[in-house]
Amino acid sequence: xRKNYKKSTLSALSNxxxxxxxxxxxxxxxxxxxxxxTVTGNREAFIQNYKGILEYTAESIVLQGKNCRICFEGxxxxxxxxxxxxxxxxxxxxxVRYV
Amino acid sequence: xxxxxxxxxxxxxxxxWGYSTERLLNLCGNHDILVWDITSHGDYATxxxxxxxxxxxxxxxxxxxxxxxxxxxxxxxxxxxxxxxxKIFVAGFLCCMAFWMxxxxxxxxxxxxxxxxxxxxxLLDYLEEKNVxxxxxxxxxxxxxLEKALREDYDVITWTSVQLKGTTLVIYIKxxxxxxxxxxxxxxxxxxxxxxxxxxxxxxxxxxxxxxPQVALGDTVAAxxxxxxxxxxxxxEDTTVRRYRYVESDADIKLRxxxxxxxxxxxxxxxxxxxxxxxxxxxxxxxxxEWDLKWGRITYGDYDISGEIKQVKLLDxxxxxxxxGTKTVQEYETVRRKHTADEMNAIMQEEWNKIISxxxxxxxxxxxxxxxxKKNETNxxxxxxxxxxxxxxxxxxxxxxxVAGGPDADGSEEEDTAGTDAQ
Numbered sequence: 001x002r003k004n005y006k007k008s009t010l011s012a013l014s015n016x017x018x019x020x021x022x023x024x025x026x027x028x029x030x031x032x033x034x035x036x037x038t039v040t041g042n043r044e045a046f047i048q049n050y051k052g053i054l055e056y057t058a059e060s061i062v063l064q065g066k067n068c069r070i071c072f073e074g075x076x077x078x079x080x081x082x083x084x085x086x087x088x089x090x091x092x093x094x095x096v097r098y099v
Numbered sequence: 100x101x102x103x104x105x106x107x108x109x110x111x112x113x114x115x116w117g118y119s120t121e122r123l124l125n126l127c128g129n130h131d132i133l134v135w136d137i138t139s140h141g142d143y144a145t146x147x148x149x150x151x152x153x154x155x156x157x158x159x160x161x162x163x164x165x166x167x168x169x170x171x172x173x174x175x176x177x178x179x180x181x182x183x184x185x186k187i188f189v190a191g192f193l194c195c196m197a198f199w200m201x202x203x204x205x206x207x208x209x210x211x212x213x214x215x216x217x218x219x220x221x222l223l224d225y226l227e228e229k230n231v232x233x234x235x236x237x238x239x240x241x242x243x244x245l246e247k248a249l250r251e252d253y254d255v256i257t258w259t260s261v262q263l264k265g266t267t268l269v270i271y272i273k274x275x276x277x278x279x280x281x282x283x284x285x286x287x288x289x290x291x292x293x294x295x296x297x298x299x300x301x302x303x304x305x306x307x308x309x310x311x312p313q314v315a316l317g318d319t320v321a322a323x324x325x326x327x328x329x330x331x332x333x334x335x336e337d338t339t340v341r342r343y344r345y346v347e348s349d350a351d352i353k354l355r356x357x358x359x360x361x362x363x364x365x366x367x368x369x370x371x372x373x374x375x376x377x378x379x380x381x382x383x384x385x386x387x388x389e390w391d392l393k394w395g396r397i398t399y400g401d402y403d404i405s406g407e408i409k410q411v412k413l414l415d416x417x418x419x420x421x422x423x424g425t426k427t428v429q430e431y432e433t434v435r436r437k438h439t440a441d442e443m444n445a446i447m448q449e450e451w452n453k454i455i456s457x458x459x460x461x462x463x464x465x466x467x468x469x470x471x472x473k474k475n476e477t478n479x480x481x482x483x484x485x486x487x488x489x490x491x492x493x494x495x496x497x498x499x500x501x502v503a504g505g506p507d508a509d510g511s512e513e514e515d516t517a518g519t520d521a522q
Contacts, residue, residue: 052125058139079137079146084128 033066039096045072045089053082061089062099069099109150109174116143117165126159127152150176206235207266207418208410215274216255222270225252234386234420237263245270265417291329291345291497296320298491300356310348326352329497345497354491355466359484362450366438366478371403371431382408384422391426399430443479447472450481463489 021031029036029049038046047063047070054069055062056079061072077091115123120143127134132152138145148156153169160167182189209226211219226232229248231240246259249272258273294310299321302314310327314320327348335341376399381392389408406426411419438446451470458465467486472479 052128053121056121056124056137056139056144058141078139079124079135081133081135082124082128082137083133084131 035063035065035070037070037096039093042074042093043090045093045096046086047089048086050087053087058091063087071095071097071099073097105147105149106174109172109176110147111150111153111172112145112147112170113153113167114143114145114170115165115167117160117163119163120144120165122163123159123165126163127156130155130159132156132159145170150174202419203266203417204237205266206231206237206240206263206268207233207420208412209233209268209270211270211272213272213274217253217272217274222272225249231268237266240268265414267418291331291343292347292494293325293329293497294327294348294350294352294492295495296322296324296326296354296491297493298322298354298356298489300354300489300491302326302352303355303488304353305350306352307348307350309346310350312350320354326350326492348494350492352490352492353464353488355486355488356491357484357486359482360454361483362447362454362481364443364446364450364479364481366443366476368436368438370434370436371401372434374430374432376430378428380406380426380428382406382422382424382426384408386420389422397428399428401431401433403429403431405429443474447479447481451483454483458487461489463487 018032020026021028028034033049035050036048040046049065050070051064051066053061054064058077059073059075061077061079063070063072072089072093073095074091074093077089077093080088080090120139124134124137127148132148132155134146134148134152136145136147153167156167209223209231211222214222229245231245240263242261242263246261249259249261249270250256255274256272257275260271262269262271291310300319302316302318302320305312305314305316305326307327310329311331312327313325320326327350329346329348330343331346332340333342333344378393378397383390383392404426406424408422408424411421411423413419455465464487465485466488469484471482473482
């Protein structure tokens with residue numbers, strides 16, 4: 001019961017945060033810590049605002065966001081560059097999944 | 100741009116393998132070490148990293164339990180250290196650059212385009228006078244002044260453009276296509292122009308357009324005689340000369356005269372008979388000096404040397420004062436031979452054709468001719484007696500002392516005197 005209460009408060013809080021951000025027209029990526037994924041065709045993906053890299057093979061790249069994980073699946077995936085702020089993935093991207 | 104910066108700073112391609120390459124990447128991100136072109140090859144990954152980053156990588160490798168080896172090195176710092184070991188090469192390269200830079204400061208070739216009546220030699224001599232010559236410094240050349248000087252010193256040049264293309268000085272000129280006397284325009288009223296004979300002969304044709312004819316059809320004249328006077332008399336009522344009006348004489352005049360000439364050709368002639376023995380020489384030259392590279396001495400008695408010398412040039416316009424070429428030395432013997440009668444006939448015919456064509460070039464007409472060929476044992480002589488017709492006249496300024504009364508100073512009277520003239 002208590003757990004349920006806590007969960008509902010949290011969701012209410014996050015809802016209200018979203019509401020504030022929304023109404024004040026603040027940038028969502030910085031305020032909510034949402035990752036920005038820009039995919040160009042199926043050849044390139046440009047990712048900002050992520051926390052780190054969890055897995056990297058030629059077939060899949062898994063990144064850690066604030067709230068979720070982002071999984072790029074494809075073939076011959078390579079990282080063009082990788083910094084603390086952003087990264088660029090190139091290769092043949094088959095799927096982008098939020099886990 | 101980014102590539103250039105990366106090249107200047109230097110970077111290495113490394114292979115990373117071990118427990119967790121992903122963790123290494125995250126740590127690189129957190130430590131602000133830039134890595135790029137990361138490719139996974141299953142159990143290992145390759146990536147590019149800056150030299151500075153590579154040295155900062157060591158503690159991270161230890162922490163993550165991964166290993167790294169350098170596969171390739173790129174960039175200026177590595178190139179420089181390589182060059183340090185090849186000092187002579189670098190020195191040679193720098194010397195070469197310095198040489199090119201120095202040599203490109205000078206003019207090594209002069210090209211003249213668009214000249215028809217002015218020959219290249221004339222213009223080159225003129226340039227020499229103006230201290231414009233091959234091997235002069237480019238900076239001491241004043242292009243615009245040269246253009247102006249060319250236009251001013253040669254009336255026939257109406258347009259010039261002087262350009263520097265590499266080490267070549269290109270001079271484009273445009274010559275006036277109008278004949279000379281048309282451009283000179285009408286002489287000023289103060290001075291008339293007479294037509295005088297340049298040859299002695301008989302006047303066979305005369306039509307005067309302006310001026311006063313001094314001779315009639317059939318008259319015999321000597322060279323220098325005035326045929327048409329540029330001083331047109333203006334008469335008073337009592338037919339005395341009031342004054343003279345000066346014009347440029349213009350007339351079609353033909354003088355007929357006879358001319359004889361003879362051409363002698365020997366039957367015997369000398370011919371070079373090449374023995375077939377020949378040698379090739381390689382010729383190298385720097386500036387005005389020239390050297391022949393030959394193997395052994397030339398032991399031939401008489402020999403011809405022929406060849407072609409080329410100037411070293413780079414690209415299209417970069418000429419250098421270096422020359423090269425080959426020469427061929429051919430041995431020959433002088434042999435005395437005799438022309439056959441047919442050959443002599445052909446030679447005489449050729450001589451005669453030459454005479455006719457030179458006359459035609461000068462605009463001389465042959466009205467009568469009498470050609471004989473005298474043959475004897477040693478030579479043939481062509482004797483020609485021709486009657487020629489030629490417009491052998493030229494314009495000279497009217498001598499004012501020849502005619503009574505000076506030129507009319509008042510130009511305004513010109514109009515009404517023209518009327519009197521017609522009467």
